[in-house]
Amino acid sequence: MSEEKKLTLGLFYCQHTPESSELDRQSLEEKYGKSIRLFPVPCSGRIEPIHFLRALEELTDVAYVITCPEGECQYFEGNLWAKKRVQRTKEIIESIGLGGDRIGIVMNSKENPRSLAVLADEIMENIIHLKPSPVLNPYR
Amino acid sequence: MPAKYMIHTQTAPNRFKPFTKSGIIAWTEGCLGCRACVKKQCVYRVYINRGLDTKQMIDSIDNQCMNCLRCVQGCPMELIHKSINPEYAALGDSHWTPDIIAQLWDQAETGKIPVSGSGYSGPFSGPGFDSMWTDMSEIVRPTRDGIHGREYISTGIDLGGTPRHLTFTDSGDLESDQALLVNIPLPIILRIPFFGSCGKDIIKGWAMAARGLGTFLALPNEMIKGELVDFKENLIPIISPGQHCSGDGLEGVRLVEVPWEKNCKDISQKIKQAHPSVLISCRTPLVRGVEERVLSIVDSGVSIVCLEGSSWGQSMDDNSIFLKDIIRSIHLALVENGMRDEVTILASGGLAMAEHVAKSIICGADGVVIDFPILIALECRMCGRCTKGLPCPVEIDQAEPSWVASRVINLLGAWHNQLLEVMGAMGIRDVRRLRGEAGRAIFFEDLDRNTFGSLGKIGEGYELE
Numbered sequence: 001m002s003e004e005k006k007l008t009l010g011l012f013y014c015q016h017t018p019e020s021s022e023l024d025r026q027s028l029e030e031k032y033g034k035s036i037r038l039f040p041v042p043c044s045g046r047i048e049p050i051h052f053l054r055a056l057e058e059l060t061d062v063a064y065v066i067t068c069p070e071g072e073c074q075y076f077e078g079n080l081w082a083k084k085r086v087q088r089t090k091e092i093i094e095s096i097g098l099g100g101d102r103i104g105i106v107m108n109s110k111e112n113p114r115s116l117a118v119l120a121d122e123i124m125e126n127i128i129h130l131k132p133s134p135v136l137n138p139y140r
Numbered sequence: 141m142p143a144k145y146m147i148h149t150q151t152a153p154n155r156f157k158p159f160t161k162s163g164i165i166a167w168t169e170g171c172l173g174c175r176a177c178v179k180k181q182c183v184y185r186v187y188i189n190r191g192l193d194t195k196q197m198i199d200s201i202d203n204q205c206m207n208c209l210r211c212v213q214g215c216p217m218e219l220i221h222k223s224i225n226p227e228y229a230a231l232g233d234s235h236w237t238p239d240i241i242a243q244l245w246d247q248a249e250t251g252k253i254p255v256s257g258s259g260y261s262g263p264f265s266g267p268g269f270d271s272m273w274t275d276m277s278e279i280v281r282p283t284r285d286g287i288h289g290r291e292y293i294s295t296g297i298d299l300g301g302t303p304r305h306l307t308f309t310d311s312g313d314l315e316s317d318q319a320l321l322v323n324i325p326l327p328i329i330l331r332i333p334f335f336g337s338c339g340k341d342i343i344k345g346w347a348m349a350a351r352g353l354g355t356f357l358a359l360p361n362e363m364i365k366g367e368l369v370d371f372k373e374n375l376i377p378i379i380s381p382g383q384h385c386s387g388d389g390l391e392g393v394r395l396v397e398v399p400w401e402k403n404c405k406d407i408s409q410k411i412k413q414a415h416p417s418v419l420i421s422c423r424t425p426l427v428r429g430v431e432e433r434v435l436s437i438v439d440s441g442v443s444i445v446c447l448e449g450s451s452w453g454q455s456m457d458d459n460s461i462f463l464k465d466i467i468r469s470i471h472l473a474l475v476e477n478g479m480r481d482e483v484t485i486l487a488s489g490g491l492a493m494a495e496h497v498a499k500s501i502i503c504g505a506d507g508v509v510i511d512f513p514i515l516i517a518l519e520c521r522m523c524g525r526c527t528k529g530l531p532c533p534v535e536i537d538q539a540e541p542s543w544v545a546s547r548v549i550n551l552l553g554a555w556h557n558q559l560l561e562v563m564g565a566m567g568i569r570d571v572r573r574l575r576g577e578a579g580r581a582i583f584f585e586d587l588d589r590n591t592f593g594s595l596g597k598i599g600e601g602y603e604l605e
Contacts, residue, residue, distance in 0.1 A: 010197075015226035022230035022523065029530055039197045040230070042223035046165045050192065051199075058194040075221055081169050 007132060010037045010060035011120060012051070014044045014068045014079070017108060019115035028120055036120065044068070044105075045078025049089040052103050056093065061133040062102050064123050069110035079107060098135060101127075144292055145325040147353065147553035149251025152546035156519055156534045157198045158245050159228040161238070164201045165221040166211075178214035187211075196533075232522040235452035240492050241516055244551065248517035251550035253557050268453050268462040268490075269499045271584035278567035286560035286569075293560050294570045297327045297507050299395065300419050301443035301482040320443070322394050322419055324355045326556060327507035327571050328497060329376070329486065330548070331358040335524070336515045337532040340366070345544020346514060347371035352549050358397055358509065361389070376421070379407060390415055397446060400424035400433065405440045421446050421486070425456045426466050431473040438474065438483045446509060449489025453496075463489055464503045471504020471576050480576075494558035504576040517547040 009032075013020055025038050037060055041047060044067035055063040065086065067079035083105055090100035104126070106119055114122075166179070166187075179187035184206050191200040202225060211220045231238040243254045265271055286293030300321040307315040330350055332338065343359065344367055350357035351374045359368075361377035368375065372392040381399045390396060396411055398404050400422055408420045421444035422437050424430060434445050447467065448456070455461035467487050474480040487500045488509035500508050516522065519534040526532055563571065566580050574580070 012197075025230075026523070026525060026528065026530065029525070030528060037197075040226035042163045042226060043165050043221075045167060046163065048168070051197065054192050054194045055197065059197070075165060075223075077167075078165070081167055084169070 006035050007062065007127065007130060008035050008037065008060040008136075009120075009123065009127060010039065010055040010063040011066065011123065012039045012041050012044065012047050012064070013066035013116060013119075015040050015042055016068050016072075016074065017066050017116050017119070018113050019117065024116055028117060032120075032124070036124075041065075043073065043075050043078040044082035045073070045075060045080075047082055047085065049085055049092065052086070052089045053092070056098070056102060056133060057135060059136075061136055062104070062127045062130060064104045064106060064127075066106045066108065066116070066119050069108050069113070072110060083107070098133070099130075101130065102133060145295060145354075145556075147251075147326075147549060147556050149550045149553040150546060151250055152248065152543055152550055154245065154249055154519055155539065155543075157193045157196060157203055158242065158519070159198070159225055159231065159238075159521075160202050160205070161225060161228050161242070162202070162205070162207060162222050163199075163225040164205055164211075165223055166201070167219045170217050170219055172217055174216065178211040178220070181214075182211060183208070230523075233452075235490055236492060236512065236516075236522045241522060243493070244513055244516040245519060247554035248519075248547040248551040251553040253554055253561070265584045269464055269493075269496050272464065272499050272502070273582045273584070274495075274498060274502065274562055274566065275580040276565040279565040286564045287557050291564075291569060293563050293568075294572075295327060295556060295559055295563075296323055296325045297484070297572060298323050299421075299444055299484050299507075301438075301484065304478070304482060320417065320419060324507075326353055326355050326552065327501060327559075328353075328552060328555065329356045329358060329507065329509045330514050331376075331488065331509045331511045332360070332363075333511040333515045335527050336520060337526040337536045338515070339537040341541045342518065342536065342539060342544055344368065344371075345539065345541035346548060347375060348541060348545035349514075349548035349552070350374040352545060353552055356395060364389075378423075388414070390418060393418060395419045395421060395444070397421045397423055400437065404437075404442075408440075408442055419444060421484075423448050426450075426461075426463070426489070427455065427457045430466065431470050434470050434483075434485075435473060435477060435479065438479050443482065444484045444486065446486040446488060447505070449487070451490050451512065453490025453492075463487060463491075464499060467500060467503040467505050468578065475576070494555040495562065497555060498559055498562040498574065499581070501571060501574045502577055502581050504578075506572075506575055513551060514548050517551040518544060 028036060028038060044065050047065050052063045065082055067082050070079060073079045086103055086105040089103050093102060094100040108114060184204055186201050186204045212222055228238050231241050246254055298321045300319060302319045303316055309315050330346055346357050347368055351371055356374055356376045358376035358378055361379055364375055364377055373394060375393060376395045376397050377393055378397045381401055396418055398407050398420060404422055411418060411420060420442055422442045423446040424433055426447055426449045437445055449463040450456050453463045455466060484506045486507050486509050487505040491508050491510050492513060497508050518536050518539055520536060521533060568574050
């Protein structure tokens with residue numbers, strides 16, 4: 001597969017994700033190169049459907065968000081809102097025939113919290129079967 | 141009196157949206173849809189003009205928000221929150237803090253003195269230069285405003301040393317050579333930082349800025365080729381350690397930097413023989429016993445010494461010793477030995493703010509050499525990705541030379557104005573008079589020792605009950 005056609009992932013993650021410092025972020029960038037774009041956010045509830053849609057339109061083939069465990073949100077309900085928004089966005093992109101699996105959410109576990117690197121690896125494995133997005137700007 | 145030195149600044153917009161300190165978290169779920177929505181009433185129209193920069197996924201509500209917190213307080217369902225932006229918090233490190241980086245970006249864009257807003261809540265003291273408070277006893281005199289006022293405050297310094305004494309022939313003519321001096325209108329010299337995604341155009345832009353400001357840009361000798369040859373008069377070639385230099389290729393330069401090493405005396409003599417009009421600066425790292433080394437360098441006839449601290453403003457071999465303390469001890473050692481006027485001391489390493497220039501000079505330096513601020517002026521985030529082979533997030537190497545020059549001129553224009561403000565507040569009208577004026581500052585360590593040092597000690601003849 002040529003460099004241009006490599007599947008790209010836009011990953012938004014809550015700033016409270018374990019081991020998600022700037023150095024951890026750069027290690028992931030070194031590992032995956034241009035296949036990953038990482039965006040730390042103050043709260044996963046900050047991400048709205050428009051963020052996912054614009055990411056799919058101009059930036060990446062797949063967009064995911066990592067949230068803190070249920071009941072652990074610093075803003076009480078941020079991760080719950082994120083869950084609903086991801087669902088809503090999935091419906092939107094399914095309705096245009098793009099495939100809902102281009103959007104996803106990973107809620108971290110309270111009992112067994114996983115680091116950003118582990119979660120990113122898992123997401124990368126989950127999306128490996130997807131084909132490059134037909135809507136992504138080819139001149140990016 | 142020379143013409144008033146002014147740095148003409150012109151807005152040079154950012155190429156990328158800068159990270160802002162805080163982010164808005166505004167949830168739409170649970171919204172009552174009130175008629176008097178605080179979002180609609182935002183005086184800065186942040187919510188109405190909302191947009192998304194998809195290149196970096198930066199939401200305009202963060203960048204345009206002026207932190208009045210009206211929406212946070214006004215929403216009846218408390219759906220709006222403010223939070224620290226994690227991208228902002230991740231900028232730089234403990235010395236090059238996010239606030240310093242953001243202020244440098246702002247100054248490079250606008251050329252204006254940063255205004256921090258409604259009061260300063262502290263901290264009022266800290267390590268390094270933060271433990272110095274400068275004199276403001278004459279701040280009440282508006283005519284001392286060096287930026288817009290009538291009085292002329294000079295920021296020019298002479299590079300080079302003056303002889304200890306003059307000798308005359310029997311007929312009364314001057315026998316000794318005249319002192320070789322180079323005057324620069326700003327006590328700041330630029331140096332290429334040791335990392336950063338700097339291509340030819342960036343270096344050309346820095347050279348253009350050095351010429352525009354009337355100062356110098358120090359860069360490795362081997363880099364001076366092609367278009368940069370035209371800027372030789374404002375360039376300082378740095379001779380690499382171990383490099384053989386007989387003075388070839390130094391035609392047209394006014395100043396050369398040689399690293400301190402065992403044969404630096406031979407190199408400087410060779411350069412002097414080949415180019416008698418070239419000033420030589422010796423760069424020495426700040427390590428234990430540097431005072432002795434500086435005295436020996438001055439003794440060998442070198443008239444400029446550049447002190448090189450770490451990128452965090454500390455000694456190279458001991459991070460508990462700060463740049464300001466070493467400059468003071470070197471300055472005092474030179475004064476005690478009656479050699480202070482024979483040498484120009486330039487301080488470098490970790491100088492990140494305009495106040496560091498004035499404080500370095502108060503501690504005893506004649507001027508400073510800055511490196512990373514001229515990179516941060518180009519929107520650098522000090523993330524270090526370029527050192528790992530990762531792409532620069534702000535594509536510095538794609539910048540146009542004219543934009544680079546404008547950004548650096550803006551930054552130094554703002555620093556120059558702040559230097560004038562500080563000197564005006566002290567009632568000092570010439571930066572050369574500020575050198576070593578430690579009485580113009582209060583050092584926290586001294587104050588702490590004088591005030592509380594005697595506590596807990598028992599005087600002779602007294603006993604604790």
